[in-house]
Amino acid sequence: MSGLRLENITKSFGAIQVLQPMTLAFKAGQVTAIVGDNGAGKSTLLKVMAGIHKPNAGAIYLDDKLLTNLSAADHRACGVEMVYQDLALAKQQNVVANLFLGREQTRTCFGFLNRTAMAERAKNELNRLGISIADLNTPVGMLSGGQQQAVAIARAALFEPKVLLFDEPTAALAAREVGQVLDLIRQQKEQGRIVILVSHRLNDVFAVADRIVVMKQGRLISDTPTAATSMSKVVENIVG
Ligand SMILES: Nc1ncnc2c1ncn2[C@@H]1O[C@H](COP(=O)(O)OP(=O)(O)O)[C@@H](O)[C@H]1O
Numbered sequence: 577m578s579g580l581r582l583e584n585i586t587k588s589f590g591a592i593q594v595l596q597p598m599t600l601a602f603k604a605g606q607v608t609a610i611v612g613d614n615g616a617g618k619s620t621l622l623k624v625m626a627g628i629h630k631p632n633a634g635a636i637y638l639d640d641k642l643l644t645n646l647s648a649a650d651h652r653a654c655g656v657e658m659v660y661q662d663l664a665l666a667k668q669q670n671v672v673a674n675l676f677l678g679r680e681q682t683r684t685c686f687g688f689l690n691r692t693a694m695a696e697r698a699k700n701e702l703n704r705l706g707i708s709i710a711d712l713n714t715p716v717g718m719l720s721g722g723q724q725q726a727v728a729i730a731r732a733a734l735f736e737p738k739v740l741l742f743d744e745p746t747a748a749l750a751a752r753e754v755g756q757v758l759d760l761i762r763q764q765k766e767q768g769r770i771v772i773l774v775s776h777r778l779n780d781v782f783a784v785a786d787r788i789v790v791m792k793q794g795r796l797i798s799d800t801p802t803a804a805t806s807m808s809k810v811v812e813n814i815v816g
């Protein structure tokens with residue numbers, strides 16, 4: 577079976593069970609939003625999918641390949657990328673360096689970074705995504721919040737992943753910057769990727785998601801096509 581599948585995933589931190597047995601499947605070319613109150617377990621679920629946290633039980637499959645218990649680096653190598661809530665960018669380093677963070681291309685014979693190739697690829701990728709940053713040598717910390725978010729997304733999209741996980745990608749943005757990030761999310765869906773979006777901004781969720789999953793205290797409360805639900809029903813499921 578193709579797609580990403582979680583089967584009876586559980587996660588505890590010490591004595592606290594944060595994820596109750598969780599079974600969910602995600603299809604290519606679809607945006608699934610995961611919503612729920614603070615502490616519902618949304619970030620933990622994404623981190624389990626990204627290989628940051630090991631589940632206590634259950635299995636994760638991507639296109640029938642078993643990912644459970646592989647490292648975060650292996651998850652990336654298998655095509656699962658996450659855009660973190662805090663972006664996880666190196667603020668002092670420039671845009672190019674950030675796009676290749678942890679994946680620097682080296683000239684194999686000499687073992688040093690091939691800066692020309694990296695800069696070229698960075699420029700092409702940003703153009704392809706419609707992200708305009710005047711000078712790619714700018715330290716990322718000097719860019720606007722929206723531009724930093726765009727760099728974090730470009731970094732995740734650079735190696736053509738199968739799955740993109742977004743944790744609150746618009747939470748820290750000014751209203752005028754939100755549209756571009758939503759466009760980037762739509763583009764990833766149109767590329768046929770599996771897109772999973774955690775967000776507490778229901779306007780954004782209704783603007784980009786095909787499906788809305790509500791979590792509460794580590795449990796699945798509802799799982800509905802966006803077209804078959806409404807903002808008030810989702811709110812009711814979140815707080816109810
Ligand atoms: N690394 C951790 N160690 C211990 N407890 C954690 C850790 N990460 C999250 N938690 C706890 O798990 C619960 C769910 O957190 P989280 O997944 O961040 O929720 P959400 O993203 O829905 O707000 C919270 O009670 C939180 O305190």
Ligand SMILES: [Mg+2]
Nearest residue numbers: 618619620743
């Ligand atoms: Mg969270």
